[in-house]
Structure formats: C-alpha cells, structure tokens
Amino acid sequence: MKKIVYLLLLFMVMSPYVSAEKKIFYGTGEYTMSDYETPAVAEQRALAYAKQRAAEQAGVYVDTYTKMEKVQVTEDRVNVLVSGAMRITAQNTQKTELPTGDIRIVANITAEIDIFEVDKMLSKSNSQNKSNSNNMDDEIAYRQLHERIVAEEKETLALKRKIAELKANKLPVKDLQIKAKEQEQEFMANQKIQQVRELSVNSENRNDLLLSLAEEAVKMNPQNDLSYMIRAACYVWLKRYEECLQDCKRALVINPKNARVYWIMGDMYTDKGNYGQALIEYNKALEIEPRCGDIYISRALCYLNMREYRKAIQECDFVIAKNQKSFDAYDVRGRAYAELGDFNKSIDSINQAIKINPINTFLYNNRGFTYSKMKDYDKAIADYNQAIFIDYKNETAYMNRAVAYMEKLDYDNAIKDFNNALKINPQSSVAYQQRGCIFCMKGLYDKGISDFDQAIKMNDNDAFAYVRRGDAYSMLKEYDKALSDFEKAISLKNNEAYIFRAKTYMRVNDYDKAIKDLRNALIYYPDNYEISQMIALNYFKMNNYKEALKYINKAIKLKPDDAGLYALRGFAYEGMGELNLAIENLQKSLKINPNNQIREALDAVYRKKNRR
Numbered sequence: 001m002k003k004i005v006y007l008l009l010l011f012m013v014m015s016p017y018v019s020a021e022k023k024i025f026y027g028t029g030e031y032t033m034s035d036y037e038t039p040a041v042a043e044q045r046a047l048a049y050a051k052q053r054a055a056e057q058a059g060v061y062v063d064t065y066t067k068m069e070k071v072q073v074t075e076d077r078v079n080v081l082v083s084g085a086m087r088i089t090a091q092n093t094q095k096t097e098l099p100t101g102d103i104r105i106v107a108n109i110t111a112e113i114d115i116f117e118v119d120k121m122l123s124k125s126n127s128q129n130k131s132n133s134n135n136m137d138d139e140i141a142y143r144q145l146h147e148r149i150v151a152e153e154k155e156t157l158a159l160k161r162k163i164a165e166l167k168a169n170k171l172p173v174k175d176l177q178i179k180a181k182e183q184e185q186e187f188m189a190n191q192k193i194q195q196v197r198e199l200s201v202n203s204e205n206r207n208d209l210l211l212s213l214a215e216e217a218v219k220m221n222p223q224n225d226l227s228y229m230i231r232a233a234c235y236v237w238l239k240r241y242e243e244c245l246q247d248c249k250r251a252l253v254i255n256p257k258n259a260r261v262y263w264i265m266g267d268m269y270t271d272k273g274n275y276g277q278a279l280i281e282y283n284k285a286l287e288i289e290p291r292c293g294d295i296y297i298s299r300a301l302c303y304l305n306m307r308e309y310r311k312a313i314q315e316c317d318f319v320i321a322k323n324q325k326s327f328d329a330y331d332v333r334g335r336a337y338a339e340l341g342d343f344n345k346s347i348d349s350i351n352q353a354i355k356i357n358p359i360n361t362f363l364y365n366n367r368g369f370t371y372s373k374m375k376d377y378d379k380a381i382a383d384y385n386q387a388i389f390i391d392y393k394n395e396t397a398y399m400n401r402a403v404a405y406m407e408k409l410d411y412d413n414a415i416k417d418f419n420n421a422l423k424i425n426p427q428s429s430v431a432y433q434q435r436g437c438i439f440c441m442k443g444l445y446d447k448g449i450s451d452f453d454q455a456i457k458m459n460d461n462d463a464f465a466y467v468r469r470g471d472a473y474s475m476l477k478e479y480d481k482a483l484s485d486f487e488k489a490i491s492l493k494n495n496e497a498y499i500f501r502a503k504t505y506m507r508v509n510d511y512d513k514a515i516k517d518l519r520n521a522l523i524y525y526p527d528n529y530e531i532s533q534m535i536a537l538n539y540f541k542m543n544n545y546k547e548a549l550k551y552i553n554k555a556i557k558l559k560p561d562d563a564g565l566y567a568l569r570g571f572a573y574e575g576m577g578e579l580n581l582a583i584e585n586l587q588k589s590l591k592i593n594p595n596n597q598i599r600e601a602l603d604a605v606y607r608k609k610n611r612r
Contacts, residue, residue: 021115023061025086026108027054033103034160036177041184043093044191046107051088054111058082062118071122072325072356080142083198085117120391122359140260140292141197148226149190156183189221193230200233210234225255229264236268244268259288263295270298275306293319293326300332304339312336327353331363338370346370361387361394368400377404395424399431411438429455433465436472445472463494470497474504495524502534511538529558529565536568545575563593571601579609 029049033042062085063078073081090110095103159180166173196213214231221227228251235244245268251261266281282299289295300315316333319326334349350367357363368383384401387394402417418435421428436451452469455462470485482504489497498521505514518535525531532555539548552569559565570585586602589595 023058023113023115024089025054025057025061025111025113027051027057027111029053029107029109031105031107032098033105034163035101036163036173036180038181038184039103041188042103042105043107045187046093046105047091047109048191050091050107050109051111054109055079055082055086058086058111058113061113065115065118066122069122070358072327073122074325076143079146081118081121082113083142083194084121085113086111087114119359122357140289140294144260145190145193145197145226149194152183152186152190156180156187159183185221186224189217189224189227192217192220193224193226196230196234208238211238223254225251225258225261228254229258229261232261232264232268236264236271239271241268241272257288259285259292259295262288263298266295266302267298270302270305273305275302278302291322293323293329297326297328297332300329300336304332304336307339309336309340325356327356327360327363330356331366334370335366338373341373343370343374359390361391361397364390365394365396365400368397368404372400372404372407375407377408380404393424395421395428398424399428399434402434406434406438411442414438427458429458429462429465432458433462433468436465437468440468440472440475445476448472461492463489463492463497466492467494467497467500471500471503474500474507477507479504479508495521498524499531499534506534506538506541509541511542514538527558529555529562532558533565533568536572540568540572540575543575545572548572549576561592563589563595563598566592567595567598567601570605574605574608579605579612583609 027050029046029052031042031046031049033039059078059082062081063073063075066073066078066081088109088111091107093105093107095105098104159176163173163176163180166176192213196210196217199210199213211231211234214227214234217224217227218231228247232244232247232251235241235247245265248261248265248268251258255261262281262285266278266285269275269278269281279299279302282295282302285295286292286299296315296319300312300319303309303312303315313333313336316329316336319329320333323329330349330353334346334353337343337346337349347367347370350363350370354360354363354367364383364387368380368387371377371380371383381401381404384397384404387397388401391397398417398421402414402421405411405414405417415435415438418431418438421431422435425431432451432455436448436455439445439448439451449469449472452465452472455465456469459465466485466489470482470489473479473482473485483501486497486501486504490501498517502514502517502521505511505517515535515538518531518538522528522531522535532551536548536551536555539545539551549569549572552565552572556562556565556569566585566589570582570589573579573582573585582605583602586598586605589598590602
C-alpha cells in the first residue's frame with residue numbers, strides 16, 4: 001500500500017502540466033434588434049457582447065497567471081491567449097419586446113479557461129515555424145480583426161440611430177436598411193474570421209474545417225480583405241500555394257495597405273524555398289508595419305534558411321533593441337550563432353529567451369540542439385527532458401533526445417524515444433527512418449527493413465528510406481533487392497545512393513562498377529576524402545597501385561592527419577616495389593596513431609628491404 005501511495009505522489013510531483021486547472025467565467029450581453037434586422041444575426045451580436053464581457057474577466061486571470069509563471073507577455077498577447085484558450089460551455093438568449101416595437105435580446109454565456117491550453121500556447125514559438133504569419137494567434141492578427149469588429153459595431157450603431165431619426169421624421173429609410181443588411185454580412189464574416197483565428201491556435205485544427213469556415217467568410221462578404229487573407233493562410237497550411245497567391249492578390253485589390261497579406265506571401269515563398277521573393281514580400285510588409293517585430297522574425301528565419309546567419313542576427317538584434325521581451329528574437333539569434341559555431345553566444349541568447357518564457361518547449365529543444373552540436377549530449381538530453389516534462393506529448397523533444405542517445409551509442413533508449421514519438425504521431429516517416437537506422441546499427445536488419453517499408457509506404461518518393469533499405473538488403477546478401485532500391489533512390493536524385501551501391505558492388509567483388517559509382521559520387525561530394533579512399537581501395541584490390549595512389553593522394557590533401565590514409569599509401573608503394581616510400585608512409589601513420597598492426601606491417605617491409 002505504501003508503494004502505491006508513493007507512486008501516486010511521484011506522479012503528482014512529476015506531472016504538473018497533465019492535470020489542468022479550469023476557471024469559469026460568465027458574461028452577459030445585450031442588443032436591441034430593430035424590425036429590419038435579421039433575428040439570427042441580432043442574437044449573434046448579443047452573444048458576441050456576452051463573450052466579450054467574459055473575455056475581459058478571463059484576461060485579468062490569464063495576465064495574473066503569466067506573471068506567476070514569470071512569462072513576460074504584452075497586453076495584446078494576453079488577449080490572444082484568452083481568445084485561443086477560452087471555450088463556451090453554455091449559452092442562452094432571452095427576448096423582450098419594447099414599447100417601440102424593437103426587441104431587446106439578452107445573452108448569457110458560461111465560458112472556461114483551461115490553463116493547460118494557455119500553457120500549450122505559451123510553449124509554442126513563432127520562430128519554430130517557417131510560416132509565422134499563418135499562425136493566426138499573433139498580436140497583429142488579433143489587433144487587425146479587433147479593430148474591424150469595433151469599427152463595424154460603431155458603424156452599425158450610427159446607422160441604427162440615423163434610421164431611427166429618419167423614421168421619427170417619416171423620411172425614407174430603404175437605402176439605409178439595405179446598408180444595414182450589408183453591415184450584417186460584414187459582422188457575420190468577421191465572426192467566421194474570428195472563429196478560424198481561434199481554432200488555428202491549435203495546430204491539430206489546421207485542416208479542411210478551417211478552410212471551410214474561411215470560405216464561408218468570403219461568401220458572406222466578398223469585399224472584406226480579411227476574408228481573403230485568412231483563406232490565403234489556410235491555403236498555405238494545405239500547401240495550395242497558387243490559390244494562396246490568388247487570394248492575397250484579391251485582398252490587396254481591396255486593401256493595398258494590408259501588411260499581413262504581404263507577410264503571408266513572404267512566408268508562402270519561404271515555405272516553397274523561394275527566399276529571394278520572400279524577402280521582397282517581407283520588405284513590402286515592413287514598409288507598411290515597420291514596428292511589427294514578428295515580421296522581422298520571419299525575415300530573420302528567411303535569412304537563416306539562406307544560411308545568411310549574420311543577417312539573421314542583425315534582424316534579431318534590431319527586434320531586441322525595440323522589444324526586450326521578444327523571446328522569439330533571442331531564440332532565432334541563438335540558432336544563428338549555433339550555425340556559425342559560436343556556441344557560447346548561442347547558449348547565452350537562448351538562455352535569455354528561456355528567462356522570458358520558461359515554459360516554451362521549443363526553446364529547450366533549440367538549446368538542446370546547440371548542446372548536441374557541441375557534442376555535450378548529456379546537457380542536450382537534460383534540455384529535451386525539460387521539454388518533455390513541460391509537454392509529455394512533445395514529439396520533437398522525443399525525436400531530438402533519440403538522436404542524442406544515438407550519438408552516445410545508447411541505441412536502446414533511442415529506440416524507446418522513437419517509439420514514443422510514433423505513439424504521438426504514427427505518421428512520422430522520419431521516426432521510422434531513424435529507428436530503422438538504429439535497428440541496422442544493432443544488426444537487426446529485418447526490423448530495419450520493416451521500418452523503411454513503413455516510411456516508403458507513407459511516401460513512395462522517400463529516397464533516404466530506399467538507400468537505407470537497400471543497404472540493409474545488401475548486409476543480408478539480398479543483392480538484387482539492394483540494387484533495385486539504390487536504382488530507385490538514384491532516380492529520385494539521391495546522390496548518396498551511388499556510395500551505398502558502390503559498397504554493394506565491392507561486396508560482390510565488382511570493382512569496376514564500384515569505381516564508376518564512386519566517381520559519380522565524387523562529382524557531388526568533391527571534398528569527401530572517404531570517397532577517394534574507397535576508390536583507392538578498389539584499385540588496390542585490382543592490384544592497380546598506380547591508380548590507387550592518385551586517389552590516396554587526393555584523400556590525404558583533404559585529410560592530412562588521417563593515419564589510415566598514410567598506411568594505405570604505404571601499402572600501395574609496397575605493391576609498386578617502392579619500399580623506402582612505403583616505410584616513410586607507414587612511419588607517418590604510426591606517428592599519428594601508434595598501432596601494432598601497422599608496426600608489424602612496417603617490420604615486414606623492413607625485412608623485405610633487407611632481403612634485397
């Protein structure tokens with residue numbers, strides 16, 4: 001019994017993010033409907049006011065919570081968190097006829113905020129994604145829509161007052177009533193846009209449902225640039241880029257000053273790998289919104305993808321100078337420093353990001369990645385542990401930790417982590433690829449082949465999986481299957497397949513074909529000394545020491561401190577009868593790496609020389 005109690009207590013201590021706290025809020029809203037208004041729309045207006053009242057209360061609660069968690073957020077960000085995390089659990093409306101003939105509608109709602117949902121939003125980083133602008137939970141999206149909603153409310157109230165005034169004076173109101181119907185369409189379109197924005201906060205909801213809602217918004221008000229803008233964002237999620245571009249153009253015809261549309265186009269081009277055009281669109285967005293830090297972050301990410309790391313750092317420095325709470329800027333800057341090999345600055349920058357947002361899982365993943373590049377795998381694993389502690393369904397953290405375990409040659413723990421990643425996302429072809437590689441490292445080629453089969457089933461153009469499956473077949477001496485897989489990978493433009501196919505040819509002693517493949521590989525990887533070394537080995541096997549020597553010399557130029565290369569050159573000279581040169585190279589090999597086998601070979605060459 002004591003053991004059971006202990007385990008329960010341990011679970012409670014180790015899983016603070018599993019059991020979420022829910023807070024209930026109530027809101028009441030009123031709207032007076034005139035005889036020319038649509039009852040269903042009027043009800044929606046009353047409910048929207050009620051929701052607004054509840055959101056105001058929830059905002060105070062979320063703001064207090066973020067301060068307790070020591071997460072630094074802006075007022076707009078609090079509003080974004082509320083709109084994404086608040087759920088309506090009950091609602092009702094009551095109607096009362098007024099002496100004027102109008103109908104007063106009173107709406108009451110019950111809403112809840114699940115702190116687990118707030119934590120999930122806080123644990124996400126805009127800088128982690130290629131398409132920042134398509135995460136409609138950012139402050140600019142909230143502010144843009146909020147301003148439209150407020151403007152529409154004011155216009156509707158002014159219109160209603162004008163109609164009432166004209167009616168009192170018995171003047172015609174038909175034109176204004178038509179305008180009121182147009183206002184209703186705008187209101188309903190804005191409600192659909194808000195629904196898409198709120199649902200898009202949860203990445204699990206990025207699917208055809210969001211597109212369907214966005215299409216309804218377009219139908220309700222085809223003159224609303226935000227409708228086209230949000231549908232364009234949905235198209236990016238679905239990788240329907242041409243349709244995205246068409247909607248962006250439509251939005252800009254209506255409102256050429258909509259910075260977010262240019263931002264979406266920039267992210268779309270980044271997603272497609274057209275970084276030059278992406279920069280053009282980001283620049284246009286910043287001409288309109290020069291103070292929007294998130295657009296600078298997108299541009300920094302574009303530079304990161306272009307390997308223009310210094311420019312990425314400059315962008316982030318600019319954002320940080322304006323807003324020291326931008327953890328995304330510190331994060332991207334840290335990643336850029338890591339790519340430059342300046343690991344201390346990378347760690348310092350990401351530490352700043354974590355200080356601002358200590359429950360953001362991506363930050364721990366990124367710092368862990370830097371530690372991995374430093375080959376400090378224990379610290380990397382500690383960071384991935386923290387990311388998993390915050391979010392036990394964090395697929396990225398399991399994947400990263402698995403790779404760190406692989407580097408430590410801890411294959412069993414690596415397999416466990418890939419298993420966990422696949423439980424979270426059974427469609428992760430990368431997890432199958434990597435787990436398959438580990439099985440092969442352990443000599444479990446059949447299991448490896450099974451995993452590569454799964455990856456290929458998900459994507460029959462997965463060249464990496466074909467190469468690795470081919471190598472597994474080769475190790476099992478199923479050479480025909482291996483060669484078939486390598487042929488497929490080469491047809492998919494995977495140049496690494498030439499190297500693996502060459503290894504298979506070497507196993508069956510077909511040295512001419514092996515050399516041909518390795519020469520092809522050398523075209524794509526001219527600085528890879530191991531390819532030249534393999535070509536030399538093939539010539540060596542054919543007793544063509546002169547050709548072997550050419551490629552050994554190439555390899556030594558690329559890797560002048562490799563003991564094995566000098567030993568191989570020594571053996572080539574021995575085969576050519578150049579015993580003094582053989583001795584010289586074997587001695588160099590021993591100087592770099594004392595080795596009994598090479599020492600014995602050197603002694604044998606000395607004996608051969610003395611017999612002459």
